[in-house]
Amino acid sequence: MQVETTVNGKAMSADVEPRTLLVHYLRDELELTGTNVGCDTSSCGACTVHIDGESVKSCTMLAAQARGAEITTIEGMASADGTLHPMQAAFMECHGLQCGYCTPGMVMAASSLLKENPNPTEQEVREGLEGNLCRCTGYHNIVKSVLTAAGGA
Amino acid sequence: MIPASFDYVEAENADAAIAALTEHGDEAKLMAGGHSLIPLMKFRLTTPQVVVDIGRINDLSYINDGGDHIAIGALTRHMAVETSDVLKAQAPILAHVASHVGDPSVRHRGTLGGSLAHGDPASDLPAAILALNATLVAKGPNGQREISASDFFTGFLETALASDEMLTEIRVPKVPDAGWSYQKFNRRAQDWAIVGVAAVSNGSTNVAMVNMGHTPLRSAAVEAALAGGASAADAAAVAAEGLTPPEDLNGDAEYRSHLARVLVGRALGEAMS
Numbered sequence: 001m002q003v004e005t006t007v008n009g010k011a012m013s014a015d016v017e018p019r020t021l022l023v024h025y026l027r028d029e030l031e032l033t034g035t036n037v038g039c040d041t042s043s044c045g046a047c048t049v050h051i052d053g054e055s056v057k058s059c060t061m062l063a064a065q066a067r068g069a070e071i072t073t074i075e076g077m078a079s080a081d082g083t084l085h086p087m088q089a090a091f092m093e094c095h096g097l098q099c100g101y102c103t104p105g106m107v108m109a110a111s112s113l114l115k116e117n118p119n120p121t122e123q124e125v126r127e128g129l130e131g132n133l134c135r136c137t138g139y140h141n142i143v144k145s146v147l148t149a150a151g152g153a
Numbered sequence: 154m155i156p157a158s159f160d161y162v163e164a165e166n167a168d169a170a171i172a173a174l175t176e177h178g179d180e181a182k183l184m185a186g187g188h189s190l191i192p193l194m195k196f197r198l199t200t201p202q203v204v205v206d207i208g209r210i211n212d213l214s215y216i217n218d219g220g221d222h223i224a225i226g227a228l229t230r231h232m233a234v235e236t237s238d239v240l241k242a243q244a245p246i247l248a249h250v251a252s253h254v255g256d257p258s259v260r261h262r263g264t265l266g267g268s269l270a271h272g273d274p275a276s277d278l279p280a281a282i283l284a285l286n287a288t289l290v291a292k293g294p295n296g297q298r299e300i301s302a303s304d305f306f307t308g309f310l311e312t313a314l315a316s317d318e319m320l321t322e323i324r325v326p327k328v329p330d331a332g333w334s335y336q337k338f339n340r341r342a343q344d345w346a347i348v349g350v351a352a353v354s355n356g357s358t359n360v361a362m363v364n365m366g367h368t369p370l371r372s373a374a375v376e377a378a379l380a381g382g383a384s385a386a387d388a389a390a391v392a393a394e395g396l397t398p399p400e401d402l403n404g405d406a407e408y409r410s411h412l413a414r415v416l417v418g419r420a421l422g423e424a425m426s
Contacts, residue, residue, distance in 0.1 A: 001161060018161035018204070019194075040154055041192060042259060043343065054232075054261040060191050061262065064161050065184075065208055109258060116257075130342035131256025 003063045007032065008076025016063050022056075023047045025063035026073060034074040034104050038133070045132030048105035048112075049073050055112035057131070074104035077111070087111045087149045096145030098136035106132050110146045119150055156194035163206045167213065167292055167321055173205045174317045175294050183207050183319060185228055185267030188259055213266075213321060216240060222288075222324045227266025231278075232257070234265055244325045246333040246353060250281040253335070256343045266320045269305070272312045272368070273345075274399070277337065279306060279369030280351035282323065283361035284333075290322035297321065306368035331355035334423035336416040340403070347403045348412040350392075352424035360420065365398045365413055375417055385425055389418035 003020075004013045007030060014029035026032045026049070035058060038046030042060040049058045050072040077085035084092065087107050097103040106129065113120065113128040120128060125146045126139075134142060162181075164170035174181050182201035184190050185208050193199045207213075213228040216237045223243050225234065234240060234251035241248045254260055254268065254277050268278045269289065279302075282289075287302045291314055305313050314320060332354040337346045349363040358379050360372040374395055378388035393410035400406050 017158065019156045019158055021155065021191075024155075040195070042188065042255075045256070045258065048258055051261075055258040056262055057258050060188055060259075062161075062187065062191065062206075064163075065187060065206060067163075112261075113257065127342075128257055131258050 001064060003067050005063075005066050005069055005071050007071045008073060014063075018062065018064055020063045021059055022049070022061040022063050022066050022071075023058040025066070026058060026071070029063075032073050032075050036101055036104060038101070038105070043131075043133065044102070045105040045109055045129075046102055048108040048132065050108060050112060053112070053115065055109045072108075074107060077107065085111065087114070087146070090145040090149035091142075094141050094145040094148050096138070096142045098134075098138045102132060102134045102136075106134070106142055110142075110149070113146070114150055120146070122147060154195040156191070157197060157200040159194075159201055160203045161206065162203060164210065166210055167207075167319055170205050170207045170210070170319050171292060171294055171317060173203070174319065177203045177205075179316050181205055183270070185264040185270075186230065186262040187267075188255070188263040189267060189271040189273065207319070208264075214264075219324060222326050225265055225323045225325065227270075227320045227322060228264050229266070231255075231260035231263045231265065231268070235260060240325075243327040243329050244285060246335060246351060247278075247281045247285065247325055249333075250277050250335050250351065253277045253337055259343075265323060269323065270312055270314060270320045272306055272308075272310045274306075274309060274366060274368050275345040275349075275364040276369070277335075277346060277349060277363065280335065280349050280361045280363045282325070283369060283371050284351035284353040284359045285325045285328065286353075286359055287326070288324040289320055290324065291315075291318045292321045293318040299324075303371050306370070309367045311368075328353060328355050332424040332426065334420040336420045336423075338412055338416060348398075348409050348416055350413065350416040350420045352417075352420040354421075354424040358421070358425060360392075360417060362392075362396075362413060362417075365393070365396050365409060367397075367399070370396075372417065375421075379421075385421035386418060389414050389421060392417040 038044035180202035213226040398409035
């Protein structure tokens, strides 16, 4: 089936099987490999992208379900001139990553969180990121990054 | 993990979805947000021949004042339930319990109707629906019917919905002044409840439990004890009577029975104070 979407502002289309997961549509068909597959069971959040502005785990969504949607991946966060998204800049400034595998999903989940709650407490950041796991256990600086991006730290 | 192959049908409205169910029978499965169904399909625990996508039927996503109740469209997402000012005022336990489902990214996609129709004995929302004594509206080829929440969950991942019926609306009574509590016991963020207990006290007290049997259930023993004048502590002591809780890595039946007694005690303490 043909699945047409808008990804990072550009019209995209690919012919995929109905069972194709959104994360494979992005990685294998559109070659946007910034979105990682982690647990593949909607627990770890490594595959988080935005669908119409909201964080979603792309391993638990069919590409078919995204037909017509506006999708943003980590590749679409920085400006065209290379200026980092404020969340990316905060992760860099606060050393909010170690191995980096969870980072694209963390940035996507955290930026969605700040849209819904622009001035979260530390506790709200921790609860808001409960669906994203960092196996380096680098949570301290991840939370610091999100609070910095929110202007609260 | 990739699901087994299936034919994909997108339904534009409830009637189209029911027509697809009527045509394909047991081989078809409705998909709302897909956050219960897709994991099962990836593990090949279910292999529907036809997936009917109802996720974009926007006119079944609403939270409306229905007079003596709040009417919630079956395709309303958990995040909308959690953040609804109407529900926070009129049935606050439901908004609160919705905030316990999965994590925010899951709640952006998962729907109230999808979660209930999945019939998972461990999921959170059935506890609130049972304790609120909600009414579920199902639509089929011959029209619609109302199902009481206490008649809805019939077995492990089984509900009273016929194979050609679709859950379209959930009606929750307005209980702005009721006492309420949801006690979810789990070890990690975003996990299912090892045991969960919901209580709504509005004159009489309704108590529901999840992961204490093969369905989410109303606690007949606790409610009977309370109706007979027992104290909250005495009623909590019978919380596990007559139940056969599941056994898994999180706990055996005796551990869950203990949890049920403790959590019912806490829930009654909060709801009846």
